[in-house]
Amino acid sequence: MVKKTEPADxxxxxFFLSEILGAKVIQGGHRVGKLTxxxxxxxxxxxxxxxxxxxxxxxxxxxxxxxELVKSWGTKxxxxxxxxxxxxxFEYSDELVLLKDYVLxxxxxxxxxxxxxxxxxxxxxxxxxxxxxxxVDLSRYGLLRRMGLKALAKAIYRTDKIQDEVIxxxxxxxxxxxxxxxxxxxxxxxxxEMLSEMHPVDIADILEELEPAQRATIFEGLDTxxxxxxxxxIDPNVQRDLVISMKKERAAQLxxxxxxxxxxxxxxxxxxxxxxxxxxxxxxETFDKVKSIIETQEESxxxxxxxxxxxxxxxxxxxxxxxxxRKSAKDKDVGMYIYIVKDADILLGVIGIKEVLQxxxxxxxxxxMIDNVISLDExxxxxxxxxxxxxxxxxxxxxxxxxxxxxxxxTFRDMMRLKHxxxx
Amino acid sequence: MNFWAKLFYGYRKVAKTIxxxxxxxxxxxxxxxxxxxxxxITTYSVTGAKFGYNLLWFLVLLLPVAYYVQEMTVRLxxxxxxxxAEAIFHAFGxxxxxxxLLDLMLTDWLTLVTEFIGMTAALSIFGIxxxxxxxxxxIIMMLMVINGSYWTWEKIAFLFCLVNLIYIPAxxxxxxxxxxxxxxxxxxxLPKGGFSNEIFFFLMANIGTTIAPWMIFxxxxxxxxxxxxxxxxxxxxxxxxxxxxxxxxxxxxVVVVTGTLxxxxxGIESAGQAALALMNIxxxxxxxxxxxxxxxxxxxxxxxxxxxxxxFGEVFGWAxxxxxxxxxxxxxxxxxxxxxxxxxxxxxxxxxxxVLITLFVQVIAVTLLPAALVFLIILLNDEDVMGKxxxxxxxxxxxxxxxxxxxxxxxxxALTALFPNIFS
Amino acid sequence: MLKxxxxxxxxxIGNIIKNTIHEVRGINKRYNIPHAKMTKGVRFSLIxxxxxxxxxxxxxxxxxxxxx
Numbered sequence: 025m026v027k028k029t030e031p032a033d034x035x036x037x038x039f040f041l042s043e044i045l046g047a048k049v050i051q052g053g054h055r056v057g058k059l060t061x062x063x064x065x066x067x068x069x070x071x072x073x074x075x076x077x078x079x080x081x082x083x084x085x086x087x088x089x090x091x092e093l094v095k096s097w098g099t100k101x102x103x104x105x106x107x108x109x110x111x112x113x114f115e116y117s118d119e120l121v122l123l124k125d126y127v128l129x130x131x132x133x134x135x136x137x138x139x140x141x142x143x144x145x146x147x148x149x150x151x152x153x154x155x156x157x158x159x160v161d162l163s164r165y166g167l168l169r170r171m172g173l174k175a176l177a178k179a180i181y182r183t184d185k186i187q188d189e190v191i192x193x194x195x196x197x198x199x200x201x202x203x204x205x206x207x208x209x210x211x212x213x214x215x216x217e218m219l220s221e222m223h224p225v226d227i228a229d230i231l232e233e234l235e236p237a238q239r240a241t242i243f244e245g246l247d248t249x250x251x252x253x254x255x256x257x258i259d260p261n262v263q264r265d266l267v268i269s270m271k272k273e274r275a276a277q278l279x280x281x282x283x284x285x286x287x288x289x290x291x292x293x294x295x296x297x298x299x300x301x302x303x304x305x306x307x308x309e310t311f312d313k314v315k316s317i318i319e320t321q322e323e324s325x326x327x328x329x330x331x332x333x334x335x336x337x338x339x340x341x342x343x344x345x346x347x348x349x350r351k352s353a354k355d356k357d358v359g360m361y362i363y364i365v366k367d368a369d370i371l372l373g374v375i376g377i378k379e380v381l382q383x384x385x386x387x388x389x390x391x392x393m394i395d396n397v398i399s400l401d402e403x404x405x406x407x408x409x410x411x412x413x414x415x416x417x418x419x420x421x422x423x424x425x426x427x428x429x430x431x432x433x434x435t436f437r438d439m440m441r442l443k444h445x446x447x448x
Numbered sequence: 449m450n451f452w453a454k455l456f457y458g459y460r461k462v463a464k465t466i467x468x469x470x471x472x473x474x475x476x477x478x479x480x481x482x483x484x485x486x487x488x489i490t491t492y493s494v495t496g497a498k499f500g501y502n503l504l505w506f507l508v509l510l511l512p513v514a515y516y517v518q519e520m521t522v523r524l525x526x527x528x529x530x531x532x533a534e535a536i537f538h539a540f541g542x543x544x545x546x547x548x549l550l551d552l553m554l555t556d557w558l559t560l561v562t563e564f565i566g567m568t569a570a571l572s573i574f575g576i577x578x579x580x581x582x583x584x585x586x587i588i589m590m591l592m593v594i595n596g597s598y599w600t601w602e603k604i605a606f607l608f609c610l611v612n613l614i615y616i617p618a619x620x621x622x623x624x625x626x627x628x629x630x631x632x633x634x635x636x637x638l639p640k641g642g643f644s645n646e647i648f649f650f651l652m653a654n655i656g657t658t659i660a661p662w663m664i665f666x667x668x669x670x671x672x673x674x675x676x677x678x679x680x681x682x683x684x685x686x687x688x689x690x691x692x693x694x695x696x697x698x699x700x701x702v703v704v705v706t707g708t709l710x711x712x713x714x715g716i717e718s719a720g721q722a723a724l725a726l727m728n729i730x731x732x733x734x735x736x737x738x739x740x741x742x743x744x745x746x747x748x749x750x751x752x753x754x755x756x757x758x759x760f761g762e763v764f765g766w767a768x769x770x771x772x773x774x775x776x777x778x779x780x781x782x783x784x785x786x787x788x789x790x791x792x793x794x795x796x797x798x799x800x801x802x803v804l805i806t807l808f809v810q811v812i813a814v815t816l817l818p819a820a821l822v823f824l825i826i827l828l829n830d831e832d833v834m835g836k837x838x839x840x841x842x843x844x845x846x847x848x849x850x851x852x853x854x855x856x857x858x859x860x861x862a863l864t865a866l867f868p869n870i871f872s
Numbered sequence: 873m874l875k876x877x878x879x880x881x882x883x884x885i886g887n888i889i890k891n892t893i894h895e896v897r898g899i900n901k902r903y904n905i906p907h908a909k910m911t912k913g914v915r916f917s918l919i920x921x922x923x924x925x926x927x928x929x930x931x932x933x934x935x936x937x938x939x940x
Contacts, residue, residue, distance in 0.1 A: 083599020116677060129460040131449070139449040142457045167456055205468065206461070539908035540918070542900045547925075764895060815928055822917050826908060859928070866935045 035097040040161070041146040042170055043099045045124060049078050049089070051104050056080065057087060059102055062123040064157055069235070070193050073148065073155040076102070077114065077122060086114040091155060121199060123157065131209045132162060143210055144170050147190065151235070160210070161190050194227070224253035232262050240269045252281035260293045268298055276305035284313035288321060292407065321407035325400055328409070328439070329423050329432030332357040335365050336389055338372055343385035349377070358433050360419045364393050371397060371422060371430040399424045402431055406439075413439055472683040473690070474602045475670035478751065479518060479663050480691025481609040484698050485748025486566020486719065487559070487809070488657040489741050492699050493722035495650050496706030497713055501624075501632035502639035504707075506651060507699045510658045513854070514692040516847050517821065520828050521664055522684035523837045525671030532668040533759035536823050539830070544819070549763055551816040556662050556756040558809045560791035563752065565802055566745035568795055569720030573727065573738045581742075582792040589750060589788060593781060596773035598673050605750065611743040613694070615701040618736035624708045633700060645864075652861035653810075658695075659854055661816040662755040664824060669758035673769050681837065702740075705733060719744075749788060757784040807865055814862035821851040 035044070041062070049056045056078060063075035076094070078087040089112050095103040121127075123146060132140045144166030147159035197211040227246070231239050231254065243251060243266060255263060255278055267275050267290065279287045279302065287306075291299050291314060303311060334356055336345055345362060353359045362380065364373040373393030383392050399422045400409055412421055413436050420435045449457070484492075495503055521532065528535060533552070537545030567585060568578040576584075592604045639647065667688075676684055706722050709729050716722050719741045726734030754770075757780050761768020767777035774781045794800055825847055828839045839847065908914060 082595070083597050083603070116679070129457065129464070131457060141449060142453050142460075144456070164452070167452065170456075205464065537899070537903040539906060541906035542903045544906075544918075545899075545903055763899060811932065815925060818924060819921055822921055826914050826917065830909060832909065855924075859924075862928075863931070866931065 035099065035150070038147060038149055038158070039097065039099075040169075041123060041128060041148060044097060044102065044148075047098060047100055047102045049076065049104060050101050051109065052106055056104070056109055057084075060086075061125055062155075063088065064121050064123050066121070066198055070149070070156040070158055071121075071199075073123070073157065087112050088114040092153065097150065097155075121203065125205050126203045126208070127199070127210060132160070132212060133209045134212045137211075140212065142167075157193050159190050159192050160196065163190055166190075192227075194231075224250060224257050227254045228257035228259075231266075232259050236265055236269065239266065243270075248277060248281060252278040255290060256282060256286045260289075263290055264293045264295075267294060267302075272301050272305060276302050279314075280307055280310050284310065284317055287314045288317040292318060292321065322405045324402075325404045325406055325409040325423060325434055326402055326432060328406065329434045330357040330438075331432045333433050334358070334362040335369070335430075336362055338364050338366060338388075338390035338393070340389050341385065342380055342383045342387045342389070342392075345380055345389065346385070349380075358420045358435060361433075363422060363430060363433075364389050365430060369430050370428050371399070371424055373397060374422070397422060397424075400434065401425065409434055410439055469683060469686060469690075472676070472680055473687045474606075474674055475667050475676075476518065476522065476684060476687030476689075476691040477694070478602065478605050478609060478691070478747075479667040479670070480514065480688070480695040481612045481698070482605075482666075482747040482751040483514065483658065483660070483663060483695050484612060484702075484744050485559070485657075485752075486563045486741060486745035487748075487806075488699070489702055489744045490566065490719040490722075491650075491653045491657045492702035493706045493710075493719040493737075494716055495654060496703035496708075497710040497716035497722060498650065499639050499647070500707040500711035501628055501704065502637070503647075503650065503654070504629065504632040504700055504703055505634065505636040506654060507696055507703065508633060510654065510699070511692050511696045512846075513655070513850050514658050514695060515689050516843070516850055517659055517824070517854075518663060518667055518688045518692070519685050520824050520839070520847065521668040522671055522676070522688055523681055523834065524824070524827055525668040526676045526678055526681050526684060527834055527837050529672055530668075531672055531758050531762040532665045532820070532824075534762035535668070535827055537763055539827055540823065544823070545763065548816065548819060548823070549759055551812070551819075552661060552665060552759055553756050555660075555809070555812050555816050556752045557787055557791055558805055558812060559660070559662065559752050560749055560787060561794050561802070561805050562809055563745040563749040564792050564795040565806070566719060567742050567749070569718065570723065570738045570742035570745065573720070573723055573734075578796055582796065585746060585749065585792065586785075586789065588746070589785070592750065593770060593784070594774065596771065596776070598770040601770045602674070605747070608743055608747045608750075612698055612740065612747060614736050614740045614743070615698050615705060618733045618740070619701040619704040619708075621733045621736070622705055622708045622730055624704050629700075629704055649861070649864055652857045652864070654699075655854060655857050656810060656813070656861050659817065659821075661813060661820045662752050664820050665759050666751050666755035669755065669762070673758070673771065678837065702737075705737060709733070749791075753784050753787040753791075756787055757781070810865050811862045814858050817858055818851075818855040821854065825851060 044059060045061075047059045049059055057080035058078065059076055060079045061077035062073045063077060064071040065074050073091055075091060076087075076089045078089055080086065087109055089104065089109065093104040093107060095105055128143055128146060130143050132143055134140050141162035143160050144163065145161035146157060147161060149156045149158035191212075195213050197213055199210070200208045202208050227250070231243065239262070243254070246254060255266065258266065270278075279290060282290065287310065291302065294302070303314075306314070332355070334349065334353065336348070349362070359377065361374050361376055363371060364375070365371055373390070373395040374397050375389065375393050379392060398412070398416055398418065400412060402423055402425050404412075404423070409421070412418075418436065420433050422433045423431045425431055492507075524535065525531070530538070533545070533549050536548045564582065564585075568581045571581045571584075572578065592601050595601075671684060705726070706716070710716055710722060710725055713725065716725060719737070723734050723738040723741055726737055728734070758768055760766070760783050761777070761780045764779070766779040768780040769777065772780070794805075795802070825839070825844070828834060828847075829844070831838050
């Protein structure tokens with residue numbers, strides 16, 4: 025017979041509120057009281073636990089201990105640092121938000137005020153010294169666990185299935201002011217139906233708001249498909265941090281799940297050594313596709329540009345432009361815009377042909393031109409060029425060098441013709 | 449939400465209500481059960497012996513009477529954080545203040561004597577001499593306060609409150625006819641022979657034991673000492689309601705016990721005699737009745753002596769809280785013990801006019817009760833002090849009706865006590 | 873010896889009485905002015921209370937005298 029050794033009762037990383045409630049609060053080997061509740065403050069991101077509400081035996085006044093005092097968390101014992109606990113006497117205030125008293129067992133409503141479930145449990149996230157409220161457990165598993173039937177719960181529900189009903193606090197609206205013991209409900213930011221789908225766009229939005237450590241932990245909790253979709257939607261800077269903090273195998277798995285174009289996007293933001301490591305772990309097929317896309321993307325934009333455009337001097341009048349336009353526009357690649365240049369093709373401004381047609385014949389170009397021209401520089405690659413078109417919706421964008429000399433113009437039409445190579 | 453979620457939600461809500469109630473319960477429950485003091489039990493026993501179950505319905509009517517009067521003290525105490533004596537001094541000046549305080553002291557002391565009469569009578573049934581009874585009582589009272597915490601005092605008082613419920617099993621022991629009891633409890637009617645002076649006397653006596661001046665002072669001071677806040681008012685009211693439910697329940701069961709076994713017997717003038725008479729018919733029921741009588745006297749005694757000590761402490765500005773150690777609040781505890789011991793000693797004096805004192809209590813109480821009740825209603829209508837917790841119109845209608853009725857009936861009661869033939 | 877105890881008692885009791893009178897004066901001063909709003913209803917109830925008490929005390933005296 026092998027006797028199992030009792031595991032040390034120290035919690036780390038993540039645990040449930042129901043697991044620590046009722047734990048003895050121990051200071052220097054002596055029992056101070058019983059953990060009865062946690063006081064949280066909402067930070068706009070994940071709520072942070074700031075105080076422990078501790079009931080003491082024999083009707084001694086309750087304590088409100090700052091979380092900094094906690095040395096270690098456990099389901100049976102919470103050890104706190106030596107200090108005079110007498111100075112932390114509890115005093116009631118309307119401002120306090122008590123996690124167990126005010127949030128646990130409350131109804132969860134969706135944006136349309138439909139009752140979704142009950143807050144069966146609350147997941148806490150320990151990051152260094154800080155404790156955050158990370159998730160709300162709405163699952164049947166949570167219900168059974170609260171009823172003290174953990175084993176039964178495990179037998180009935182496979183743990184991975186449950187994941188759907190444990191929802192991140194990010195989905196929860198700021199708690200109402202009127203929250204009290206029996207008042208107020210917990211409201212979601214999304215519709216009931218959306219819960220099971222776990223919106224990648226929403227998750228992405230919210231993840232961007234979080235501290236890196238919180239972000240990583242929550243991201244880890246998503247299943248592969250969700251994580252992969254979310255990763256696509258996330259801001260490139262955050263993408264990079266997130267992928268770097270992940271295990272390489274996991275990153276590769278997520279990237280395999282994406283379309284090659286998206287995969288290429290993600291890989292493109294990574295530092296080259298990280299990227300090479302991950303690329304080695306990708307499927308051969310995916311890798312080839314991604315590779316070709318990246319190569320395409322990295323082609324210089326100048327390859328695509330044309331210098332068959334209409335150029336005028338700032339002092340020309342609209343009448344002159346129109347006469348010239350009728351004469352030569354047919355042969356030019358770019359007819360939607362005219363470019364105003366001086367001396368050695370230094371770009372001063374641009375005017376759309378529509379504006380030209382609307383202006384008086386005697387108007388001077390420099391008076392009606394747009395002088396802060398959106399342009400690409402000669403080092404830009406196709407990917408950046410494509411992004412520029414998506415962003416501004418222009419029909420053509422000029423390419424200039426450091427001296428603002430116009431080197432050519434890329435048209436949207438040409439860009440589109442290339443686009444299929446990114447996506448496939 | 450599905451069925452299980454709803455069920456769990458409902459269950460948690462109820463469980464939470466009970467849990468919070470148990471934390472806040474105290475003043476209302478204790479004052480109401482202490483209301484069934486030795487004098488109360490005597491009145492109920494004799495009522496049962498004289499009229500059987502016939503007046504049970506009247507006891508039910510006492511529930512709202514007790515509740516509405518005592519509920520006002522909860523609001524007053526929680527809002528002003530002042531005891532009733534201090535409140536009277538503050539609001540009505542020193543004339544009414546001194547009148548109330550001194551009258552309270554006198555009434556309380558005389559009532560205390562009756563409690564000791566009850567306790568010694570009860571224990572002498574078991575062959576315990578009065579001296580020993582008084583020593584036992586003094587020791588228990590010492591133990592209740594020596595810890596210097598309201599909490600300890602309250603928990604021990606709860607224990608005695610629990611013993612007060614002993615009449616319930618006692619009633620089942622004597623096998624009353626459940627149908628008869630239910631009929632007499634819920635259908636108001638007069639006993640055979642119609643209305644008589646004697647019935648009127650007993651109706652008045654029952655009302656007289658339901659509301660006593662010390663109860664108003666006690667509950668308000670206890671609410672303050674417990675540290676109840678405005679947010680706790682709803683719970684305090686619930687506490688008072690549950691208390692008044694139990695006080696009526698106990699009263700009904702006492703009447704059922706004596707009404708079943710002693711109905712029609714003559715020579716039952718006190719609870720002690722009733723218990724003694726019962727011993728011969730149903731030994732265990734008699735024993736329970738005797739234990740109950742001792743408990744009732746004890747519960748009454750600790751509450752009454754506290755009521756005066758709190759009142760004196762408030763007015764004289766002594767430290768006056770059960771949360772203080774004896775040396776921290778010497779005068780408060782001194783007056784607590786002084787009242788108890790002197791009252792106990794009087795009972796021991798051979799040939800002391802105990803019957804006269806019992807009679808006197810009712811008369812003196814009538815000098816204070818109307819004043820205390822009128823003050824209570826005036827204080828509860830002061831919007832500057834009470835704010836949104838002041839009496840509403842329906843509350844005023846109900847309480848003023850109750851107060852006027854109590855004043856009239858208790859005055860008539862006192863008059864019949866003084867001049868037994870006044871109405872014949 | 874007996875005289876000493878006697879002195880002490882008289883002295884001590886005298887002190888206690890003096891202190892008590894002092895305290896009572898303080899209390900009277902502190903609660904000199906009633907703080908309740910003296911509306912008509914309040915005035916009326918207070919007057920009724922006074923009358924009630926005077927009558928009641930009168931009856932008690934009567935009873936006391938007839939008892940003797």
